[in-house]
Amino acid sequence: MTAVEQRARVTLRQQLPLLLALVILWMLLWGSITPLTIVTGVVVALGVTRAFYLPPVELSGRFNLFWFIVFVGRVLGEMAVASFQVALLAIGPRSRHESALVKVDLHTRSDFILTGTALAVSLVPGSIVVEVDRASTVLYVHTLSVHSPAQVEKARAHVLSLERSLLRAWGSREEWEAVRS
Amino acid sequence: MVGEEQWNSILDIAAASLLIVAALLTLAAAIGLLRFPDPLSRLHAATKPQILGLLLVVVAIALSARSATVLLLLIPVVVFQLLTAPISAHMVGRAGYRNGDFEPSALLVDELAADVDAARGSELPGGSWEDEVDGGSSNPRGAGS
Numbered sequence: 001m002t003a004v005e006q007r008a009r010v011t012l013r014q015q016l017p018l019l020l021a022l023v024i025l026w027m028l029l030w031g032s033i034t035p036l037t038i039v040t041g042v043v044v045a046l047g048v049t050r051a052f053y054l055p056p057v058e059l060s061g062r063f064n065l066f067w068f069i070v071f072v073g074r075v076l077g078e079m080a081v082a083s084f085q086v087a088l089l090a091i092g093p094r095s096r097h098e099s100a101l102v103k104v105d106l107h108t109r110s111d112f113i114l115t116g117t118a119l120a121v122s123l124v125p126g127s128i129v130v131e132v133d134r135a136s137t138v139l140y141v142h143t144l145s146v147h148s149p150a151q152v153e154k155a156r157a158h159v160l161s162l163e164r165s166l167l168r169a170w171g172s173r174e175e176w177e178a179v180r181s
Numbered sequence: 182m183v184g185e186e187q188w189n190s191i192l193d194i195a196a197a198s199l200l201i202v203a204a205l206l207t208l209a210a211a212i213g214l215l216r217f218p219d220p221l222s223r224l225h226a227a228t229k230p231q232i233l234g235l236l237l238v239v240v241a242i243a244l245s246a247r248s249a250t251v252l253l254l255l256i257p258v259v260v261f262q263l264l265t266a267p268i269s270a271h272m273v274g275r276a277g278y279r280n281g282d283f284e285p286s287a288l289l290v291d292e293l294a295a296d297v298d299a300a301r302g303s304e305l306p307g308g309s310w311e312d313e314v315d316g317g318s319s320n321p322r323g324a325g326s
Contacts, residue, residue: 028257029257031254079232080233082229083206083229086209086213086229087209087213087230088209090213090216090226091209091213091216094218097216097218098287098289099222099287099289100288100289100290101292101293101294102292103293103296118271119267121267122266122267123267128228128267128270129267129271130221130271130278130293131293132271133296142224144222144225149290152290
């Protein structure tokens with residue numbers, strides 16, 4: 001019974017961003033924007049969202065494009081720098097191959113920010129999310145090249161600062177105010 | 182002023198050098214795969230430089246093809262790579278940690294082990310570990326629904 005109730009709660013409006021993204025993807029794959037691809041795109045999007053049911057994603061209701069671009073730029077920049085660091089580490093001496101599993105207790109309570117932070121952390125080379133505790137929003141991050149307790153704290157602070165910049169762009173107002181100081 | 186001919190060759194040279202950097206990154210990933218001590222560290226080498234490598238290849242294709250349709254096709258390639266690579270890395274890393282497929286001596290600190298021990302018997306972070314502890318017979322969710 002509960003499954004049926006949950007299904008009914010997903011309104012078309014909640015699904016609209018997903019549907020739109022699917023239609024745009026469809027048109028990108030065809031490489032053309034014609035009435036035919038739009039119509040078939042809408043049909044395919046509706047079919048896919050019906051066939052592969054996903055729970056609704058709770059968005060925060062706030063989105064700042066400028067800070068989101070800053071966030072994306074920061075993640076891409078860190079990714080570029082850290083990719084070369086990991087590459088150097090791979091060809092460097094073996095004694096540098098020390099790592100740590102760091103527990104990071106995030107400020108947010110939202111699934112959406114948790115997922116976004118985990119994605120960003122995983123994209124930046126040198127850190128992988130090994131385990132997630134969704135109920136208390138804790139990430140367990142495996143970090144490469146950690147040799148001292150100070151560097152453990154640095155790794156933790158780095159994850160928290162990524163969360164902070166995502167909250168600044170996309171977090172709900174209360175959560176952003178909470179970490180703002 | 183830069184003529185069109187010159188402009189084309191500049192873009193071609195840029196694309197070629199991006200391809201070389203991408204190939205070097207992929208080579209480094211392969212070397213890291215061999216040289217890092219345990220599966221958790223190897224995952225870093227296997228997934229990370231390769232993402233940037235693929236991004237650079239895509240940019241190189243965009244620079245040398247210089248056509249809107251190709252560019253539109255390349256966007257989903259990048260987006261899906263950015264979305265899926267962290268997930269596969271997470272799944273392999275999680276499975277590797279749970280199977281004990283890692284070297285504790287290579288870890289400076291392991292803050293997950295303490296929490297796993299504390300939660301053993303009760304609910305564990307991220308799902309059920311009970312399967313491995315006592316063969317899944319006491320899985321509460323399996324009996325409930």
